[in-house]
Amino acid sequence: MEQKLFVRQALASSNLHALRLALLHATGDPDLAAMKLELVPIRSGAAFEMTIAEESREELFRKAEEFLAGQASTYVPRELEENEIRTMMEIALGQELTDDEFVVARTMPALEEFPVFSHWTGERPLRADDFRVVITGAGLCGVAMGVQLEQLGIPYVIYERRPDVGGTWAINTYPDARVDTASTTYEYSFMKNYPWSEQYARQPEVRHYIETVAKKYGVYDHIRFEHEVQAAEFDEHSSLWSIRVTDASGETETVTCNFTVTATGLFSTPKKLDTEGIDGFTGEVLHTTGWTEQHTVKGKTAAIIGNGSTGVQLLSRIAEDADQVYVFQRTPQWIAPREGYGEPVTEEMRWVLDNIPHYWNWARTTALKPADPRGTITPDPEWRAAGGYFSESNDKLRENLTQYIRSQVDNRADLVERLVPDYTPAARRPVVDNKWYRSLTRDNVELVTDGITRFTDTAIVTADGTERHVDIVLTAVGFEVTKWLWPIDFRGRDGVHIEDRWNMEGGPRAFQGLAVPQFPNLFVLYGPNAQPATGGGIGVGGLPAWMESWVGYIARVMVAVIEGGDDCAEVTEAAFWEYNNAVDETARKMIWLDPAANPEKNYYVNEHGRLSTSTPLPGLDLGTRFLNFERDDFILTRTGSHARTSDGRASFVTAS
Template identity: 85%
Template sequence: MTQRPFIRRALAESNLHALRLALLHATGDPALAAMKLELVPIRSGAAFEMTIAEEHHAELLRKAEEFVATEAATYVPRPLDENRVRSMMELALGQELTDEEFFVARTMPALEEFPVFSQWTRERPRRADDFRVVIIGAGLCGVAMGVQLEQLGISYVIYERRPDVGGTWAINTYPDARVDTASTTYEYSFVKNYPWSEQYARQPEVRRYIETVAKTYGVYDHIRFEHEVQSAEFDEQSATWSLRVADATGEIETVTSNFTVTATGLFSTPKKLDTDGIDDFTGEVLHTTEWTEQHSVEGKTAAIIGNGSTGVQLLARIAEDADQVYVFQRTPQWIAPREGYGEPVTEEMRWVLDNIPHYWNWARTTALKPADPRGTITPDPEWRAAGGHFSESNDKLRENLTQYIRTQVDDRPDLVERLIPDYTPAARRPVVDNKWYRSLTRDNVELVTDGITKFTDTGIVTADGTVRDVDLVLTAVGFEVTKWLWPIDFRGRGGVHIEDRWNLDGGPRAFQGLAIPEFPNMFVLYGPNAQPATGGGIGLGGLPAWMESWVGYIARVMIAVIEDDHHCAEVTDAAFWEYNNAVDDEASRLIWLDPAANPEKNYYVNEHGRLSTSTPLPGLDLATRFLSFARDDFIFTRIGSDTTTSEEQAPFVTVS
């Protein structure tokens, strides 16, 4: 039996806002609903989260302890009616909700078994047996798509070019690779209370999680490992896709599908380091995706090129083992701490999750909704006119992060002057600190900010003429994030090539990141402008929840095709451009395309000067789009018929 001192300690360590909501859910005690909230800054002021006002702490903990002692063991969960869910969500988010806001927010606590996925609108049609889906990639997106199709009973196969499941979490095995959002937000909503061991899970645990989900929900047996899709071509007469697939021996198989879903991810094509003399270097050069357990830096001199999320994550571990480490930095980053980063899920935390009914649901909700950061990414002309850099909240963040840098490097002038960026915080991808700044103060670590000019056979030469001999070079230079679907040869209606289509449109574009005109029955997961550029506010929360919403949307299109006796669905030009124009219009007003805030473009912005990897649309707007479905956004076609839902765009040629 758990001892009372442990229970008190565990309750005190809990998220008190979530604890209040869990108890209210279970008991309906009006005194809990009356407790006041207050905002506290997190992430060095980059966001705020709500917590229970201190004046209520003692009462809340007393009520929680009493519930554990008298009711928890015999408590039987009961579904909340619509009004209770709404009032609970308003308490959780600290605001009254409009109908549109509640439509989205109700998914956040994951009270239903599958809160985001789609279902048949009537009894499953018999003709669903005739449809087959090909999914390309067995990462988070591909597995989620498989789970959705399992729920619908639609036949599918997943082709995965690697020998294991996990996608980016199978590829990136470098030291200390981990999520940079809390584990409780980096999970599917249909997997309840997964027993994470760390507050920010490391790569092996995340990959294992994805594999566990695939096996638990029947997806794993549908995966064909070490099978790479080389090409896919749409056949207009049969309204099917023909795909060439190579196995590990090089043998080619041609397969046919009614729908093709690409889940190849954003981080699937590593960038190559292209520097003069690199082929003459006699040491080892590894992109971080090439690191394996067999690699070691013990007793070696190592170079790390890059200081984005990957470079920042691995430095501390490399510095512990190597004799000497040179860190090559081209552009300084705004690197921020995260509460709980690198910390375990304690025995006390796990006890609360497992023993307080509904705590997981409401801890998830409160973690998903820090205060909306739009003020940090929206320029304030009046603030600038008065002498500010960008906006009041962004300038406060700059001040906090600058002080953090100074503190971490002991205010050393030789480091501070090279580490503080001259651009605006939030203009580039946020980077979470993993003892990176502290590692720079070690005797065996040198920060190098002179540009690399070439390699010699033994080392690296920088612009000042210095030669640094190294045994091993780790390139943390990122991925080709604008090469969606590469190197698969996709050809759509009329034989149009995907790259030709995108070259006409100023780089890769898609309707809601998912669908492309002239490519019927094909969907892109984690496509252009799909994921929100910021968190916070009312939305769907962590990335896997957004992935579920993409998958659910794709399923709604499939359901419409099958239930209404169609064979094909193709997004209209009108819908495609409405979404893309909305994205471009919103992006033009925000930090990423502001020349004063972000003079040096980064992976958010493509070579055409367009924000392409993420969407700047507010989370509520984006989530509403994914959770809804307007049939007029698609042309639905039957083989041998010209019947469509729109006259704005001619259907492909059909035969009878």
């Protein structure tokens, strides 16, 4: 009896839409396909989640219990025919799919081992032995690139400047650092059903996940830790890159390779707080990336400068330990709650994932498409003409978030007035609440909204003349997100520096966020306009899954070069500008560049007023682009001869 009760509780705790899809996958029962759905608002109304209508839930539970009692113990995973996958994807997404949409959408449940990776068109060519790839960075992108190259059998090495894997998840160890998207969407599609302990994983677990993947798929042994890439230069005669690398002892070596892939990340260069008097401050000034387990605020007066994702995550923990905390807010943020944030993956949730065949695949799919938010980020002229602020859905979101702020600070007028932003929700990066608003009501926390003018030797002085004496300053002021490759000096064809090229074009640009003309065989992971900004809709998945799509596309270019007998691939100016013009044209019609949305300064938009971090193109367009390599987008050439080592191969060789 207790087991039956547990099973029922476990089923009730599941994503009911995903549960229905998993059972449909396993049994093909048409009654499951016919069950009615209803939409439930989530994320304060920013999205809607599909769930089984109340009238069908008891039948769903009964069918699940019958399957578990009868078929589950002997069930052999059922592979679906293409028409079945299409039907299930249409049920999962709640819409009919065109042929193009289906090609992209079918990757979402990750039914294959590597749903978006590239493969050889036939047998692996022996010529692949002659090619070498250098990857810079062993974070999520670099490890994904390594896994893809492992599948193709292309030799590679990863240079990582730190002593461990993880990238941003190794650097950021501040209190309560965690993902702000569900753990089930913050994972690679090839690492099935990873046993996350929390619904929104914390930093140590994410870093361990990346290390686990690197070791499981053979990538870890290719990483050279504490090696920092300093410069890279392309040799047109040999079609090889020369990479200058420095190790922990300061010794420098130069290696050659055919392809170089930068996976240094968007959040690799911390911003420095540059305020008058800061160099004379006698307390400790610490960017959040500098926090270690040896640091403490116990018995201290702390200042937190910044209220983006990092500042919002760490406040509650700092406030628990410090005697006094001053929170310096320059610009109010729309900070929203998130279902399941800070909560564990319960025993019941874990049981469903481990005992219902295919549940992970369909829970992943439904989590990736809670709603298409384009109505929230696209202005509605008719709504505005009728007196609305931006669009019906965005205005409703503003109303809900404003009410949330009021409820969290006990409707204190002194706080509400300073916390409610005057710009449109979604104009800046969404921030997930980690008890930040509630922490502002603590007796030992003070919200400061007057601008900082200078530091004294012991205090921070604000524009109203107030001095606040502090022992430690935590700067949560973000990263230099427009410096994708800096300080590495990349020189391409004709000796052109990549920074010089970008400086002439309104800031960094890349074809599909990956490639730049005049820089053959160079690919930038998480490059300019790479990050999907529209959320929801038909797409590949969460950010790590998009990373898989990026590296899959890079590998398609490599496969074309190697199989075609070529040596070099360079994106054409025409393809480069076609993509960037499409990005710019689409962005002009959306929230980030809308003057009335008043987004002020944010890291999505660069100093030239261009959307540069993210791409506004819809997920279907992006997914289609990454799954298909169009040869006309690149100039593929052969040099006739490579610079070779004595065995006839390009190699990771040390130059004297």
